Amino acid sequence: MSLAVKENIKSIFFIVLGIFSASFGLKGFLLPNQFIDGGVTGISLLVVFTTKIPLSYLIFIINVPFIILAFSQISRVFAIKTFIAIIGLSVVLALVNFPVITHDKLLIAIFGGLFLGAGVGLSVRGGSVLDGTEILALYIGRQVESSIGDLILIFNAIIFLCAAFILGIEPALYSILTYM
Numbered sequence: 001m002s003l004a005v006k007e008n009i010k011s012i013f014f015i016v017l018g019i020f021s022a023s024f025g026l027k028g029f030l031l032p033n034q035f036i037d038g039g040v041t042g043i044s045l046l047v048v049f050t051t052k053i054p055l056s057y058l059i060f061i062i063n064v065p066f067i068i069l070a071f072s073q074i075s076r077v078f079a080i081k082t083f084i085a086i087i088g089l090s091v092v093l094a095l096v097n098f099p100v101i102t103h104d105k106l107l108i109a110i111f112g113g114l115f116l117g118a119g120v121g122l123s124v125r126g127g128s129v130l131d132g133t134e135i136l137a138l139y140i141g142r143q144v145e146s147s148i149g150d151l152i153l154i155f156n157a158i159i160f161l162c163a164a165f166i167l168g169i170e171p172a173l174y175s176i177l178t179y180m
Helices: 003-033 039-051 055-073 076-095 105-125 132-143 148-166 169-179
Strands: none
Touching (some): 003 039, 003 076, 055 076, 055 132, 105 169
């Protein structure tokens, strides 16, 4: 087996594992307890809680402009992997039932964040992302003298501020803990 084939299999493995980990964090912890995360996922969750549009649709729809940005400004291979990863995440969210693990707020924040964060990290290790704000931060980071982490932090601060108004202060604070 060639090195390229081995690398592609490894990439697919990490992305699939990331999709399932993130989905478990979302459906087993965050979604049933009205906690959010940052980025497109957080925006999608806020919209779910206010409109009841399915999360699987929102994750895909809100990420589309960022995938287009990645395709034109970052890398076509990265954009294609990200597109496939986000479709995979949407499909798993729509079709796979995960049990609700707990209603304890601290455990939700810790373990929901752990599984979601692990999913994001595994997907990055596979050469993709599961959230378009990371793409936006990569793009803006090339344009201005600011780190990607700083830009993501600014985006997420705005999202958590909106969550405080929509969900209340306590869920927003627990959601910040989830993000951390």
